[in-house]
Amino acid sequence: MRHRMSEPLPIAVIGAGRMGAYHARVCAESPDVALVAVVDADARRAAEVAGQYGAEPATAIDAHLGRISAAVVAVPTDSHLQVAGPLLERGVHCLVEKPLAMTVRDAEALLQAADRGGAVLQVGHTERFNPAFMALGRYDLKPRFIETQRISPCRFRSMDVGVVMDMMIHDIDLVLSLVRSEIESIDAVGVNVIAATEDMANVRVRFANGCVADMAASRAALKVERRIRIFAENGYVGVDFGAKRGAFIRPTAQLMALRAAAVKAGRFDSAAVGDESFENLLDVQEIRIDDHDALTEQLAAFVRSVRGEAPVVVTGEDGRRAVELADRIVNTIAARPMYP
DSSP, X not given: OOOOTTSOEEEEEEOOSHXXXXXXXXXXXXXXXXXXXXXXXXXXXXXXXXXXXXXXXXXOSGGGTTTOSEEEEOSOGGGHHHHHHHHHHTTXXXXXXXXXXXXXXXXXXXXXXXXXXXXXEEEEOGGGGOHHHHGGGGSOOOEEEEEEEEEOOOOOOSTTSOHIIIIIHHHHHHHHHHOOSOEEEEEEEEEOSSSSSOSEEEEEEEEXXXXXXXXXXXXXXXXXXXXXXXXXXXXXXXXXXXXXXXEEEEEOHHHHHHHHHHHHHTSOOGGGTTTOOSGGGEEEEEOOOOOOOHHXXXXXXXHHHHTXXXXXXXXXXXXXXXXXHHXXXXXXXXHSOSOO
């Protein structure tokens, strides 16, 4: 359906589960979007969510195809290709929840469908729009080592997949967005605590450019933590995604001079430090974080890309790469016996 760029983008939310309801709320609140319909195979659930936001409920998208230009696809991951593929083929722009697909083959099929239909495909890796992560764009970071932690108590959702595809996928995407390099090796271990698939996983990924990323995820923890630490040549960054705060730490000119002298002499001269404390040799800056709702910012970016005002932030290819790495991690875990 054609629409004028100045008019709200007519959109449908497909899938009225927990995430679909969040998307419906954000769409209803956006002045740049007109929420036409909420679609779910469960008619009662579709009516419940649609009724909250003044949209039409439906059990199938077919009746609304002539009225929408875009869709948010929030159905279970194994149905992404079945639902989003035909829409993309018809030129309907799609924001598809993460992960893009359960398999690399399905992810590639979605990219091909978008290409054939000339449609925008954006993947819902919402952490890219977390204000704490977006704030890192102000720093020219060239990571040498990245450490991520994403843990929480079990919510008994998405138990059909392991913690890698359920939770670590967020950090996989963040790491790949920070390190634009080929993967050299993967080492991973996983532990079953609750489900038939891994509930805890620890992964080390080595990249061809020398960067190393350690990622840990657990849905069997007693607390919630979402953090990233980045060690780069120009400093260290630590970010708490949940608290939306962070710090950038770099050596002062004095410490840089001490390091240069140590490299030249082949040894560190402790006497040159005098009574100076280590803390005083560091420049610690609190990262300024502009607070905003990540889902709202994600939708706004999607609308801008549909209107041709900006490139897609999280592309279909980004989604495919995340699925590919997640798949390799899961296979690495499977190849290592969990218990002797």
